[in-house]
Amino acid sequence: MTFQGVGIGRGMAMGTVLQMPAPLPEPQDAPSTLSVDAEKERAAVALAATAAGIRARGERAGGSAKDVLEAQAFMAEDPTLSDDVKARIGTGKTAERAVFEAFASFRDLLVSMSGYMGERATDLDDVSQRVVAQLQGVEAPGVPDPDHQFVLVARDLAPADTALLNLDKVLGLITSDGGPTSHTAILAREKSIVAAVGVAGALEIANGTTVIVDASTGTITVDPNEDERFAAKMAIQERASLANAPAGPGRLADDTEIPLLANLGSAGGAEEAVELGAEGVGLFRTEFLFLDSAQAPTVEEQQSQYSSLFAAFPGKKVVVRALDAGADKPLSFLNDAPEENPALGLRGLRALRANEQILRDQLTAIRNAEAENTADVWVMAPMVSTLEETRYFTSIAREIGLKTAGVMIEVPSSALLADRILVDADFASIGTNDLTQYTLAADRLLGSVASFQDPWHPAVLRLVGEVGKAGAALGKPVGICGEAAADPLLAVVLVGLGATSLSMSPAALADVRAELRLYTIEQAQHFAELALKANSAMEARAAVSASASS
């Protein structure tokens, strides 16, 4: 028997299925039929058992997961929480309901506090669900964590689930819902996990059943026979040997060079990126230096971080993005005015401009770090929407002594005026995630409009094409540094639209490198034409896939 969905990437996996348990319904607020003391005892036992269970998982996991789980165990054992639970039971509530309400009230408190503590709120939800599951004697919800490898099947995965996913154990991912742009698909691309999404019927596969996931076709084979198993084993081995082959530079079949660069969020990932064949860094996000702090770090603190990254890429290109705060990543010292629509608010370069000293300090630290290294350092401003903003940023960068200053194209206005922006800017880098969000007017963090967040949409591709044309006419480089570059076939389309380099999470490099080698620049341009002519993202994807496999 087989099921069909949309495959993510090119990989293949074989393993036994584990279904993700569904989240528990909210416990009913019905009066308890037990005595107050009996309910208190049930709650105390369940909290202690949950803490012990979480701690045991932490011991098994080790590393940074152990610290996260240890902190969760302390939450289950917290005396203030336990007092709150007892007080609620005292008013006649069941242990389940009291636990649910007590955790929820702390969660709301943490959410109301900004920064690091707000992010711990999802931990509280997870602990709460585990305690309620313990009380009800049902399986704990959330990502299963068995001591063997498995193929995870879920309706869809939330960001909080994927953070806890043990990637050493997960052979493959199958979701019944979600499309090629769902959070699961993005994670799978980023981490190079074999995945198929939108697989109708997948939730019916029994735990323990062996399946083959073929991401290149989106096919799930249930209970494969001997021949199918053998073929899958061979295919998996062949891919593994391909991945271990030395990684050359990115180029098309006609040897047109398309440098393949890495997106990095800290200096720590540099070594892995180099191993995976990154020819430089196309997007160095600097937010990690600023998060969880009450004020901006000093020039010296920043300089040492930049310098350790640059040192990993001697003689190579490293593009550093100035602090991109606002919207989904607020920083209190930049802007703590509440906004109705943060994505349309004081964010990116706008926020830096309102705090110019932070921008000047950052660029100074980058210049100082560049002087200590041989990396070819470029800087770019996030979320630029006008020509005037472009000039503002490049003039400060040049005044400080940085030789290559460009802008990110994430807003349709700057894509449409790229022919003027690129007269001043030394390069453009297209952030396809935000460009899609702003073009389709769909909040990329909002599940209910997730289907709009598809960079294959011809409106998005037309804007990318405008930037590509402007870059070609003015002889300026146009990079891509969004999710889109990590989708192998879409990467070819982007090159056809005029992208001169592609930057992505390092895990995606191998598949994109292999795909580029299959096509000439003329073929890439033909794919781009097909995609631009389509009426929807789905049609664009289908048209290019059909042409590619013919």
Add this chain to the structure above:
Amino acid sequence: MAERTVTIASTHGLHARPASIFTQAAAKAGVPVQLTKGDKSVNAASILGVISLGIDHNDDVVLSVEGDDADAVLDELAALLTTDHDAA
């Protein structure tokens, strides 16, 4: 009962790691410890309670300890609060 007022040294206040170091020490003290900021008091061994006070750098807080070794416990816990755990 012994009391002491101390000023928080950690640059980012009593969040995350400093709060976790402090509450674990308070839990090990073996005697009840209260932490008070303004007119709100919490059990100092409770990380959720301590975090809920929203304590920032340079805030004054009051430690209250009951029991025989109150002064020794106060010394230890006050030392933690007046250390900058955010310093590298």
